[in-house]
Structures are given as structure tokens and as C-alpha cells.
Amino acid sequence: xxxxxxxxxxxxxxxxxxxxxxxxxxxxxxxxxxxxxxxxxxxxxxxxxxxxxxxxxxxxxxxxxxxxxxxxxxxxxxxxxxxxxxxxxxxxxxxxxxxxxxxxxxx
Amino acid sequence: xxxxxxxxxxxxxxxxxxxxxxxxxxxxxxxxxxxxxxxxxxxxxxxxxxxxxxxxxxxxxxxxxxxxxxxxxxxxxxxxxxxxxxxxxxxxxxxxxxxxxxxxxxxxxxxxxxxxxx
Numbered sequence: 183x184x185x186x187x188x189x190x191x192x193x194x195x196x197x198x199x200x201x202x203x204x205x206x207x208x209x210x211x212x213x214x215x216x217x218x219x220x221x222x223x224x225x226x227x228x229x230x231x232x233x234x235x236x237x238x239x240x241x242x243x244x245x246x247x248x249x250x251x252x253x254x255x256x257x258x259x260x261x262x263x264x265x266x267x268x269x270x271x272x273x274x275x276x277x278x279x280x281x282x283x284x285x286x287x288x289x
Numbered sequence: 290x291x292x293x294x295x296x297x298x299x300x301x302x303x304x305x306x307x308x309x310x311x312x313x314x315x316x317x318x319x320x321x322x323x324x325x326x327x328x329x330x331x332x333x334x335x336x337x338x339x340x341x342x343x344x345x346x347x348x349x350x351x352x353x354x355x356x357x358x359x360x361x362x363x364x365x366x367x368x369x370x371x372x373x374x375x376x377x378x379x380x381x382x383x384x385x386x387x388x389x390x391x392x393x394x395x396x397x398x399x400x401x402x403x404x405x406x407x
Binding site (some may be wrong): 183214216218225226227228231232237267269271273274276277278279280282283 | 293324332333334335336348349350351384389391392393394395396397398399
């Protein structure tokens, strides 16, 4: 299995700030990494796939970068609705695996 | 609008079986790979497995393949997860997802809770 290490576990920031969440794969997954957002009372949302491709409807303040083993989700100019739990997931090989999650909170 | 609605969860005793269902709408179910994903109370997310659009092929997480079975009924636009010999560590929220051909999950259900306890 490809173990995914996500950091930090928790992150606090203020609206208007920028934050980055990191995801590291134990071995190369090429560009095949997805990012999801989870918020209470809402269905989970795919934000980015294939490392940097924004899913339709994802605001442009979200961006993804990286390839191989190291990936980053960056959120610029945080909006109040961006606070929640974020997960990375490798979609390069079976079994599909997730990072441990990052909780983004309001400072 | 895409909708995935899971049902069938609840409190079950260890060693018993449970079948979850997911009714899909808003897209062509019979053209779509589908997956089950679960999230533990500690928020760990785990892929359970997926099934090809025609039901002819499945993949599973190695640790679960002997106890969990994924199936589908395209006439009813319904995905199933049969769980057998459940254990306390199966306590989780179970999500039905549509799986893109490149193995990411572009639509999710709201999830259904399963609690395994005596």
C-alpha cells in the first residue's frame, strides 16, 4: 500500500490569509493526487485531482502542486467557508489510500 | 443534480452481517464505476473497494476483501455493500462515491453510520 503522510494535522488561520497543506507519498505516485474538503452537514467535495487540476466549481484560490512523492494544497485569501477538514488521496494505484487529514480552523 | 443516498446503517452486534445500500440519481449510474469509502470516529478515511460499471469486476482493500462484498443493481441505480462478521473496528461512517476512471471520487453521499457493539 502507498502510505500517505499529511501535515499539519491542525492549522489555524484568519480569513484573508494563505495556507498550505502537505501530503507525502511513501513512493512515487506520479501526478495522481486528489484533494477533498469535508464540512459538517455537507457532502464531501472533490477540489483537485491529478495533482493540480481543479475540479469544476472549485474556486481559483485553491491550487495544487507537486509530483512524485511531495504535494501541496495551497489556499490563498482564505474565505470563511474554507474552514473544515481536508484530505489527500493517491489515485495512482490500488489500494487507493488517503492521508490522515488536516483540520483548518479559524484563528 | 447528482445525489447519492446511503441507507442501512445502525447498531449491530459483533459477528453479524449488515448490508448497506446507496441509491444514485442525476447521472448515468450504469456507466459509472462506484466505490465505498469509510471514515472512522477518529476521522481516518479508508477506501473499501470499487465495482466496474457493469458489475463484472471489483477491487477491494486487502484487509477487507474477505469480509466485504460490493455489488450493484443497475436497473435500480443502487450500489450495495455486504458486510459480514463485523467487528468493533468496522464502526465508521460509510460513504458511497462515484469513482472517476482515474480513481478519484467526484461525488459523495452524505454517509451512513454503522456502530458495531454488543
